[in-house]
Amino acid sequence: MRKAFHLHSLSGIVASHKTLRKVLYLHSFSSPPSSTFLGPNLPDVWVPRHNTSPPHTLLPQSLQWTDNDDHSAAILEGKPIANHIKLKVADEIRRMKSDIGKFPKLAFVLVGDRRDSHTFIHLKSKACEKVGIETVVSQLPENCTENELLDVVSGLNDDQDVHGIIVQLPLPQHLDEERIMNIVSPEKDVDGFHPLNIGNLARSGRKPFFIPCASRSCIELLLNHGIEIRGKRVAIIGRGKIAGLPTSLLLQRHHATVSLLHAYTKNPERITSEADIVVTDVGIPNIVRGDWIKKGAVVIDMGTNQVKDPSSQVFRVTGDVCFEEAVKVASAITPVPGGIGPVTVSMLLSNTLDSAKRAFGIV
Ligand SMILES: NC(=O)C1=CN([C@@H]2O[C@H](COP(=O)(O)OP(=O)(O)OC[C@H]3O[C@@H](n4cnc5c(N)ncnc54)[C@H](OP(=O)(O)O)[C@@H]3O)[C@@H](O)[C@H]2O)C=CC1
Numbered sequence: 001m002r003k004a005f006h007l008h009s010l011s012g013i014v015a016s017h018k019t020l021r022k023v024l025y026l027h028s029f030s031s032p033p034s035s036t037f038l039g040p041n042l043p044d045v046w047v048p049r050h051n052t053s054p055p056h057t058l059l060p061q062s063l064q065w066t067d068n069d070d071h072s073a074a075i076l077e078g079k080p081i082a083n084h085i086k087l088k089v090a091d092e093i094r095r096m097k098s099d100i101g102k103f104p105k106l107a108f109v110l111v112g113d114r115r116d117s118h119t120f121i122h123l124k125s126k127a128c129e130k131v132g133i134e135t136v137v138s139q140l141p142e143n144c145t146e147n148e149l150l151d152v153v154s155g156l157n158d159d160q161d162v163h164g165i166i167v168q169l170p171l172p173q174h175l176d177e178e179r180i181m182n183i184v185s186p187e188k189d190v191d192g193f194h195p196l197n198i199g200n201l202a203r204s205g206r207k208p209f210f211i212p213c214a215s216r217s218c219i220e221l222l223l224n225h226g227i228e229i230r231g232k233r234v235a236i237i238g239r240g241k242i243a244g245l246p247t248s249l250l251l252q253r254h255h256a257t258v259s260l261l262h263a264y265t266k267n268p269e270r271i272t273s274e275a276d277i278v279v280t281d282v283g284i285p286n287i288v289r290g291d292w293i294k295k296g297a298v299v300i301d302m303g304t305n306q307v308k309d310p311s312s313q314v315f316r317v318t319g320d321v322c323f324e325e326a327v328k329v330a331s332a333i334t335p336v337p338g339g340i341g342p343v344t345v346s347m348l349l350s351n352t353l354d355s356a357k358r359a360f361g362i363v
């Protein structure tokens with residue numbers, strides 16, 4: 001399995017922070033600014049720098065499917081990749097501090113008291129602390145009004161010391177998520193959920209400020225394990241805005257042929273069983289069974305479902321894919337926990353660093 005990893009930097013914006021802001025607000029987002037202001041075009045395909053010639057088969061030899069009864073898929077571990085990215089981010093921040101005395105700052109906005117949201121913010125804050133990113137959490141009660149939340153986000157937009165803003169999702173039902181996503185400054189939208197960023201991800205030749213972390217994580221895992229994307233059939237189950245939908249956009253930019261499945265899809269098993277790469281973002285434990293998977297396919301399980309063990313009452317995390325079944329059919333599969341999740345967190349650190357670099361005029 002490939003050991004050398006590479007952190008893809010998406011920095012390189014040409015205009016200064018202030019100019020960008022002026023231009024963006026002049027366009028008021030109804031008509032996105034031309035790519036001149038958004039920096040150089042996003043390459044359609046990223047290939048890790050150490051990988052000079054693109055692979056010709058779906059899987060490198062070391063991951064190829066063997067036709068025997070005790071076949072077991074290669075496990076695509078996320079932690080080594082995440083650790084490598086964290087080291088690089090930490091190193092850059094250390095140099096930033098010593099060169100200009102500044103460092104990145106990330107703000108979380110948490111509404112209500114959901115157990116999983118607390119867990120995710122704790123995980124992300126801990127990772128930030130380790131690499132030298134300062135964090136702040138703005139907590140609002142479950143019954144806060146939309147205007148109260150909008151005020152908090154606007155305050156963070158205006159705070160020059162804050163480089164990234166995460167509004168933890170899901171929000172309580174009475175709040176309009178789309179309206180809130182719209183108000184986060186696109187230049188601080190390290191989640192990549194603002195319509196301007198998602199819109200630019202959808203269009204070839206355009207470069208968003210940020211690409212959603214779970215989607216970057218999916219590509220990073222595939223590329224770092226030498227798995228070819230171009231020309232492959234991909235089934236993504238789930239079209240959520242955090243993972244499924246942006247991952248479909250990113251994979252099509254890598255020239256995959258993408259089917260996006262959802263709750264209204266008829267016969268999802270059949271569509272999934274034709275895919276070379278299966279990505280799941282549903283939120284239902286074990287919904288994807290072994291017999292949905294084509295022999296030798298690659299499985300990326302994004303599901304992170306907290307399930308209470310009935311006997312011990314202890315919570316454990318499980319994916320959307322029935323791992324025990326899929327591991328016998330797939331050629332490679334991500335574990336949950338330990339697969340996509342840790343890489344997603346490291347991508348957030350990378351996006352926040354990129355944002356701070358842009359704000360400080362470091363390209
Ligand atoms: N590891 C990571 O980095 C991340 C993990 N996640 C995890 O991914 C999971 C989903 O989260 P999130 O995207 O926020 O959830 P959403 O509710 O936004 O999306 C879930 C998607 O699943 C689809 N769906 C629901 N039931 C079915 C079904 N029976 N068959 C096919 N599709 C179905 C929905 O379809 P429809 O649109 O028709 O309703 C929807 O598109 C969670 O476990 C979450 O923790 C999320 C983000 C990052």
Ligand SMILES: Nc1nc(=O)c2c([nH]1)NC[C@@H]1CN(c3ccc(C(=O)N[C@@H](CCC(=O)O)C(=O)O)cc3)C=[N+]21
Nearest residue numbers: 119167168169170191304317337338339341342344345
């Ligand atoms: N504004 C916003 N941005 C998000 O990116 C966002 C969000 N809201 N809401 C919830 C989902 C979910 N998500 C995960 C992040 C890390 C892990 C992760 O690190 N998982 C670990 C285990 C986690 C655990 O032990 O609970 C793993 O898979 O190994 C999982 C899921 C980001 N999300």
